[in-house]
Amino acid sequence: MVVPTVNTRHREQPDGSVTGRRRVRVPAAAVWLRMAVAIAAGVTVYWASPPRNLWWLVPLAFAGFAAVVHGRRARSGAGYGLLFGLAYLLPLLGWLLDFLGTQFGPWPWLGVATAEALFFGLAGAGMARVSRLPAAPVWMAAVFVGAELLRSTVPFGGFPWGRLAFTQAGGALLPIAALGGAGMVTFAVALLGAALAEFGRRVPHVRRTPRTLLAPTMAAVVPIVAALAATPLVTAEANAGTARVAVIQGDAPNIGLGLLHEDEVLYRNHIRAAEKLVADVRSGRLPRPDLVILPEQVGSWGPARNDPALDRIASRLGVPLVVGGLARSADGELSNRILQWDPQEGATDEYVKQHLVPFAEKIPMRSVAGVVSPFVQRFPQDMVPGDDPGVFETGPARLGVGLCYDVAFGDVFRGATRAGATLLAVPTNNAWYGRSEMSYQQLAMTRLRTVEHSRAAVVAATSGVSAIVQPDGTVTRQTRQFTAQTLMAEVPLRSTLTPATRLGPIPTWTVSALGAAAVGVALWRHRRRAAGAPPGATCEGVGQ
Incomplete structure (x- = not known):
């Protein structure tokens, strides 16, 4: 800080002249x-x-x-x-x-904060x-x-x-x-x-x-x-029916950057948790859900979108799955997506993440970014962002989706709600950040979005915190971090638009x-x- 000064009043001299202000x-x-x-x-x-x-x-x-x-x-x-x-x-x-x-x-921490x-x-x-x-x-x-x-x-x-x-x-x-x-x-x-x-x-x-x-x-x-x-x-009251939603948190190893090379572990953990849900439903221990939501970065698919395990799970449950993962298009472009897996047709609707994380999913200044980002080696090419809102027809619900970082921005769920979503979902992968406050900070963003658009929201995280959030921002169900848990809840569906949704x-x-x-x-x-x-x-x- 420079040295501060204040100014005194003009001072009248005996001859009637006025001096300039003194710096004190x-x-x-x-x-x-x-x-x-x-x-x-x-x-x-x-x-x-x-x-x-x-x-x-x-x-x-x-x-x-x-x-x-x-x-x-x-x-x-x-x-x-x-x-x-x-x-x-x-x-x-x-x-x-x-x-x-x-x-x-x-x-990296000091650089971003500064x-x-x-x-x-x-x-x-x-x-x-x-x-x-x-x-x-x-x-x-x-x-x-x-x-x-x-x-x-x-x-x-x-x-x-x-x-x-x-x-x-x-x-x-x-x-x-x-x-x-x-x-x-x-x-x-x-x-x-x-x-x-x-x-x-x-x-x-x-x-x-x-x-x-x-x-x-x-x-x-x-x-x-x-x-x-x-x-x-x-309000948390339903005005467009209700839906029974299952949220699968399959867990992930708490190894930070080591997750860069553990895609198969994430996939196996969540397939195992989904198969347990199938067994519980078919045995009568749990009621059949209307839809099942899995986290971000569970799958990895080529242009054909083949996944026999997801085909089998969706078919045995008889309800659609919503699952996040990395996908390549026919021209080789890489993107972070949410796919809907239909019991009869397999992969159908898709949503492409709109807001990519800088220095991870998109890497500015790639030639020097390796000094602060491990993702330069993990992803030799930038991911491609999407432009369109994601709204899936999933049983009784029209599901508006956004991935992880999307929830920090206002346009993603506003676009989905305007397009007719009656329920929101946020698949995310926060296992990178250990037992930190990051997941809770992100959950607070979801809570604000539920009130902003008067929609319930479902958070599906690989290792927590997964949650069921009511349209009034109340969290009614929540998982612990780094545990395998499945949440199931009847959530209200809503169709009215708030002034915030209309005004944007x-x-x-x-x-x-x-x-x-x-x-x-x-x-x-x-x-x-x-x-x-x-x-x-x-x-x-x-x-x-």
Whole structure:
């Protein structure tokens, strides 16, 4: 941080002349205190994140961050934002260290966390600029949403992990997802936090101007009222029937990078678990499901899509299977897919994963990426992403599917729901990351998507956490990690569309545009003041 300065008033001399403003150094202790608060705020947001259900801490932590950047220069706001982002993301993404650390050291983990923290720095710079505008909490929250949208888009397709919305899966603000998706939940959290910061800033002046607390109080009430207004949209009731779903978690060895060469083990484990389900159903120990969902990366198929074991299991159960795996097309293209296995016809419908994991399923800068990614050798060619939503006719349900990383993005399940899905499914393979928090973080994203689209969702993971999630975001069944388990549940099917499903990204883009416009206005006001300032004067009331 550069040394901070503040400005005194113009000073009139005995001859009537006015001197320029004096630059006064702020004690370094103030800078260190703000740095400490920014770091503490970031750590608090992490500590409130899944698997912990401390959602109410996030607005309070954001209030601390907003207080730190309020009135600062843009470069100082950027510095505090970077600290906030690092303090949040380094522990949040610790599963990257678990995954890659033994072979590649801390560098992939540090690199990803730092690159993503730069977007928090951008948010801090913008928030600092707009903090001097009227209705500052609104503009500060809008700027943060814009920065979050940007990092969910670039580079390499974006990395939405760690959105504030994903901390609210068990919280009072979750119903807002049904109005405007993840972006509007983030806006609500940030607005509430920024309003609390503004409230605290104005409290010392309340005796002199009693109405000074009215504006921040109103800003803080808006997210709460919005959540209450959206609550009737959140329900677990079926309006399109029900379906009995079986979820197979066949388990995987907890060997991290060693899974790169254990495709056959994953396949055998899940075929064995599926055959046990067949035996249980045929013996009467379990009721016959309407469909069976297996995880990501179970199978591996050529253009003909032959798999005698899946043929046999589907035929003996008499119901469709939904299973993930790697597949090659006739022209040699590789993709990550979900296939529906029909009892009579074998492989029928297919879905191609739309959002590929950078440096794993698609590898930018392949010539040097081997320094940080083991997948350069595993996949000599990039996978090909899909464009179309996946909706399978599976018995009574129209199943909308997305694979693993897809759930972090809003378009995949929005497209499936608009195309008529009455139930959602997320096959995933999280065995790479050991007994880390990664699976629980991903489950929180699924919970938000269920409320966003008013659909139940089924998570099928190779080694956990598999789960049954109701349309209101409630988890009713859940597996343990690194165990072979089969879940079976009757889930509600729904066909109505929420405002979030209908509007899509429009609310998030609108709020982000307002944030960008506010930054533009703040810059214009700054330059106008600078043009009218007397020689030798500085134009910012507060430096760092």
